[in-house]
Amino acid sequence: MNITAQQNAAENGRTVYSVSTLNRLSRQLLETHLPLVWIEGEISNFARPSSGHWYFTLKDDAAQVRCAMFKNRSAHLRFTPKQGEQVLLRAKVSLYEGRGDYQLIAEHMEPAGHGALQRAYEQLKTKLAAEGLFESSRKQALPELPHHIGVITSPTGAAIRDVLTVLRRRYPAVPVTVIPVPVQGTEAAPAIVKALALAARSQLFDVLLLTRGGGSLEDLWPFNDERVARAIAHCPTPIISAVGHEVDVTIADFVADMRAATPSAAAELVVPDMAEQLERLQVRERYLGQTIQRRLQRLSEQLAHLKKRLRHPGDNLRQQAQRLDQLELRLKRTMKQQLNDKRLQLNNLKARQTDPRRALLQLKERLLRGRAGLIQQWSLYQQRTRQRLGENARMLHSVSPLNTLERGYAMITTANGDIVRDSNQVKAGDKVTAKLAQGELQCEVLEP
Numbered sequence: 001m002n003i004t005a006q007q008n009a010a011e012n013g014r015t016v017y018s019v020s021t022l023n024r025l026s027r028q029l030l031e032t033h034l035p036l037v038w039i040e041g042e043i044s045n046f047a048r049p050s051s052g053h054w055y056f057t058l059k060d061d062a063a064q065v066r067c068a069m070f071k072n073r074s075a076h077l078r079f080t081p082k083q084g085e086q087v088l089l090r091a092k093v094s095l096y097e098g099r100g101d102y103q104l105i106a107e108h109m110e111p112a113g114h115g116a117l118q119r120a121y122e123q124l125k126t127k128l129a130a131e132g133l134f135e136s137s138r139k140q141a142l143p144e145l146p147h148h149i150g151v152i153t154s155p156t157g158a159a160i161r162d163v164l165t166v167l168r169r170r171y172p173a174v175p176v177t178v179i180p181v182p183v184q185g186t187e188a189a190p191a192i193v194k195a196l197a198l199a200a201r202s203q204l205f206d207v208l209l210l211t212r213g214g215g216s217l218e219d220l221w222p223f224n225d226e227r228v229a230r231a232i233a234h235c236p237t238p239i240i241s242a243v244g245h246e247v248d249v250t251i252a253d254f255v256a257d258m259r260a261a262t263p264s265a266a267a268e269l270v271v272p273d274m275a276e277q278l279e280r281l282q283v284r285e286r287y288l289g290q291t292i293q294r295r296l297q298r299l300s301e302q303l304a305h306l307k308k309r310l311r312h313p314g315d316n317l318r319q320q321a322q323r324l325d326q327l328e329l330r331l332k333r334t335m336k337q338q339l340n341d342k343r344l345q346l347n348n349l350k351a352r353q354t355d356p357r358r359a360l361l362q363l364k365e366r367l368l369r370g371r372a373g374l375i376q377q378w379s380l381y382q383q384r385t386r387q388r389l390g391e392n393a394r395m396l397h398s399v400s401p402l403n404t405l406e407r408g409y410a411m412i413t414t415a416n417g418d419i420v421r422d423s424n425q426v427k428a429g430d431k432v433t434a435k436l437a438q439g440e441l442q443c444e445v446l447e448p
Contacts (some may be wrong), residue, residue, distance in 0.1 A: 069106035150205035166267035188222035243264035
């Protein structure tokens with residue numbers, strides 16, 4: 001409108017608006033006086049330009065309205081709407097000033113009804129599968145015997161009671177910490193993500209159970225949340241997912257390191273049966289006892305064999321003494337025989353001598369010389385015999401255990417008289433005897 005037209009309008013008492021002003025005032029009126037509304041309808045004329053904004057028409061059997069959803073809102077949706085799809089829209093009423101078109105600015109969109117949830121589930125499942133979050137290669141192995149179990153669930157639900165009952169029955173010694181979270185509703189997914197992050201930061205647990213009881217698809221929907229799925233995938237602690245009943249399968253089940261059909265089944269998987277463990281230990285104990293018994297039997301046989309081969313030093317001394325006695329007897333017999341021979345020679349000489357006194361003197365001299373020689377030989381023989389006996393005694397003494405005792409060692413024997421060569425032969429409280437070079441000591445084993 002030009003200045004002249006405005007002046008004429010003012011003179012006539014009329015308020016005249018330009019088209020742009022009218023559209024702007026209309027938009028402001030609609031946006032400020034109408035709250036956010038929920039509206040359901042069918043999508044048509046869906047357009048998705050390179051800007052990332054969505055433009056479409058929402059219609060029912062009798063009417064239609066233009067809609068726009070900008071990129072900063074559409075990026076948060078779990079699905080992409082399709083032509084002819086029934087949706088539920090949360091939007092504010094507005095007006096596009098450039099054309100004067102009445103329109104809705106969409107803040108949130110979701111498929112209408114249970115089928116919509118199922119489609120969102122399938123779309124998210126396909127998306128995460130394409131990213132590799134379901135691959136078995138990225139799944140972690142569960143510990144054979146966990147030292148601390150974390151259970152992320154509602155503290156008042158039936159699932160936690162089932163889990164704790166099974167854990168107490170199968171392996172009551174393992175500590176269990178319940179991390180309480182809501183398991184349904186809009187607050188559930190953020191709480192589960194926060195609990196997973198808390199458990200990872202604490203480094204207290206070597207396995208986590210994410211569980212809840214059965215319910216409808218809507219009740220289980222927090223476990224189909226993309227944020228929960230990614231939190232499970234990035235958790236460094238192995239996770240068992242046990243959500244709902246056996247027929248219920250959630251996105252969390254696909255991403256978790258292991259899926260259990262029920263909370264009770266998860267508890268069965270996470271710990272071994274203590275009764276089976278005890279039975280295996282008893283089998284190993286019996287095997288070890290039999291092995292030790294066979295080993296002791298072999299060692300006992302070896303000891304008996306060595307005891308037979310070992311000769312006491314006294315036996316050698318007795319044999320040497322017997323040998324000395326035999327040599328002494330032989331010497332006496334030899335001397336007696338020589339004396340008899342000499343007497344015979346003397347008698348022969350007496351018979352041959354004409355002068356008995358001279359012959360007697362000669363024989364006496366020969367007898368004295370023979371006696372002196374015999375005594376000298378006997379003395380020399382005794383000296384050599386004693387020398388050999390002394391050398392044998394010294395050699396025997398050098399290898400005798402008694403000589404070892406003289407150097408400060410002791411010979412330990414059990415109450416049965418067995419020589420102790422290995423500390424495994426005795427146990428604490430056994431009585432043993434320590435034989436010293438001089439005397440013996442009665443001792444008690446404090447620690448083998």
